[in-house]
Amino acid sequence: MSCIKREMFSKACKYALNAMIFVASLPEGKDRAGLREISRAINSPEAFTAKILQHLVRRELLNSAKGPNGGFAIHGDSHTITIAQIVASIDGDMIFTGCALGLAKCSEVHPCPVHHKFKAVRDHLTGMLLTTNLKDVSSGVNDGISFLKD
Numbered sequence: 584m585s586c587i588k589r590e591m592f593s594k595a596c597k598y599a600l601n602a603m604i605f606v607a608s609l610p611e612g613k614d615r616a617g618l619r620e621i622s623r624a625i626n627s628p629e630a631f632t633a634k635i636l637q638h639l640v641r642r643e644l645l646n647s648a649k650g651p652n653g654g655f656a657i658h659g660d661s662h663t664i665t666i667a668q669i670v671a672s673i674d675g676d677m678i679f680t681g682c683a684l685g686l687a688k689c690s691e692v693h694p695c696p697v698h699h700k701f702k703a704v705r706d707h708l709t710g711m712l713l714t715t716n717l718k719d720v721s722s723g724v725n726d727g728i729s730f731l732k733d
Contacts, residue, residue, distance in 0.1 A: 592674060592678070593674050595631075595635055596669075596670055596673040596674045598625060598631065599635050599638070599669055599672070599673045600666065601624075601625035601731045601732075602621050602625055602627070602636060602639070603644065603657070603664070603669050603717055604720050604721050605621055605624045605731055606655055607664075607717045607718065607720075608721035608722075608725050614656045615648065615654030615656045616656075617654040617655075618632060618633055618636065618654075618655070624731060624732070626731075626733075636655055638672070639669075639672065640655070640658075642672040643658050644657075644658055644668065645658055657717065661716065661717040661721060662717075663716065665715060666711075666712045666715045666717070666720065667679075667715075670712060678708070679705070679709045679712075682695050682701075683697050683698070683701035684696070
């Protein structure tokens with residue numbers, strides 16, 4: 584018997600991260616991208632991407648504007664938006680607090696069998712997500728050393 588493969592982030596979260604990185608990596612002079620452009624760049628269905636982008640607008644991570652020069656832009660400064668903020672806005676805080684085995688009452692006083700080992704991994708991941716900003720990851724895309732799709 585094999586374990587069911589679980590993804591670290593939901594599909595919506597992965598698309599949200601890729602969309603935010605894409606918009607943050609737009610070339611100088613171009614601060615907005617349209618829905619179609621974003622969905623193609625991140626290889627995501629357009630309707631699903633639209634819902635995710637609107638959610639990010641409601642969470643004040645993106646701005647949107649209608650019209651011929653409209654589209655989506657980063658809300659504020661990409662140096663101040665962390666990957667943790669994007670993840671939490673879509674998937675909530677379970678990646679930062681959840682039990683590796685999915686127990687509802689896993690804690691220091693009532694640990695699951697892997698709690699203490701997993702806590703160290705979770706804390707390291709949390710630290711990385713909290714200290715990595717959108718500008719950090721979008722610069723890799725701009726430099727051609729990281730990619731948003733295959």
